[in-house]
Amino acid sequence: MPAEIPTTLLAELTHRCPLHCPYCSNPLELIRAESELATDDWKRVFTQARALGVLQLGLSGGEPLLRKDLEELAAHARAEGLYSTLVTSGLGLTRARAERLRDGGLEHIQISIQDSDPEVAERIAGVRSVKHKQAAAAIVRELGFAFTVNVVLHRANLDRLGSIIDLAADLGADRVELANTQYYGWGLQNRASLMPTREQVERSREIAERATQQYRGRMQITYVLPDYYEAFPKPCYGGWGKLYLVVTPNGMVLPCHGATGITTLQFDDVRTHSLDWIWRESEAFQAFRGDSWMKEPCRSCPRKGVDFGGCRCQAFALTGDAANTDPVCTLTPLRRIVDDALAEPSEEMPQYSYRYLTGEPQRV
Amino acid sequence: MMETRDSRLLTPDSIPKLWRMTRLHFDPVRQRPVLLYPEGAVLLNDTGAAILELCNGSNTVAQIVGILTERYQADVGDDVTEYLRLMAERELIRAG
DSSP: OOOOOOOEEEEEOOOOOSOOOTTOSSOSSOOOGGGSOOHHHHHHHHHHHHHHTOOEEEEESSOGGGOTTHHHHHHHHHHHTOEEEEEEOSTTOOHHHHHHHHHTTOOEEEEEOOOSSHHHHHHHHTSOOHHHHHHHHHHHHHTTOEEEEEEEEOTTTGGGHHHHHHHHHHTTOSEEEEEEOOOSHHHHHTHHHHOOOHHHHHHHHHHHHHHHHHTTTTOEEEEEOOGGGSSSOOOGGGSTTTSEEEEOTTSBEESSTTGGGOTTOOOOBTTTSOHHHHHHTOHHHHTTSSSTTOOTTTTTOTTHHHHTTSOHHHHHHHHSOTTSOOTTOTTSTTHHHHHHHHHSOOSSOOOOOOOOOTTOOOOO | OOOSSOTTOOOTTOOEEEOTTOEEEEETTTTEEEEEETTEEEEOOHHHHHHHHTOBSSOOHHHHHHHHHHHHTSOOHHHHHHHHHHHHHTTSEEEO
């Protein structure tokens, strides 16, 4: 199946991060600073991405502000014509750096918040961070960036969804992205402490709907449901290798940020191959393009053009075979794996396993 | 920042303006204009781009219709109004 034109590149500039959130979307095996791509490697990747058709660039991490060359990279991206989003915790965003980013042409900043309750927020982040985030949000507003607040939702903060949305508005956000935790990597490791109850999910859905009406015209609200409580899986980025690609801090190119969890696939490196070749020709990107890889019930399912069999990373993480139907789907007998997880006793909340590099001193 | 009325509602006298965080761009790869905004992009045709270029904060809806009717020598009023309504519904343009 021939490749289409991708729209979005997520650049994980580093896995270093001052936060230790137990649902981090980075893999369990974090990349160390000494393996990170050099400035010129990233610039080449951005140039190749634009030539391939990418329009949107996420400058992400870890914490991308820990890269001293961030301003230079953002300016290069803009010169190539990319629309860039800085995806940050806010920690380290000084006024001087924000001004340099703006002057280089960065257009959009996304700051994470963990909760509206400062105590819980810092317990989740594993570090003092609330005041830094407030200061960063004020700078982002003042310098006129497009501003999104993003929040990962889970059992410990879902009951405060209404006040979390109000906090995003108070911080001056143009948009707020509310995404329930996805259970890969760190999230899967901490699933028993992160998984909300069905009652929490139902209440929060109503709160999100009401707030969307209330804030219409002032702040856009995106609410991503927790897929375990859905009947059908999510259509991951429009299907495997269709619109989206990720480059890891050490230059591996993935169809999804969770894909390193699929240990049966080998991913190629921007230091040895062009992005164009990796996108069009590499085995990993071709593995689940189109629908010829599908088994039943996907193969004959009318929904296969809607959700593309769901998430390959989730299929692998929960069943050991990335070509299986995403077990969230109620049309597969594999659904019992998800139902079993939902039925796990949830009275006690186990301790979080915080995100740390192996050997990094733990301060929590 | 608080807007007092719903910025999605357009009348002939409204002055539609592209949302400040959008950017019109010609994509040489797809050979067509695109409207870029936070974490999204709309692929445009030439007519769409012509309409959005006029949403610069100085033309009313009626003036935009007048300019394009003149340019294309055809009555484009309904098409232009409908296009603006859809873009306003998506909050990519705001009524001023």
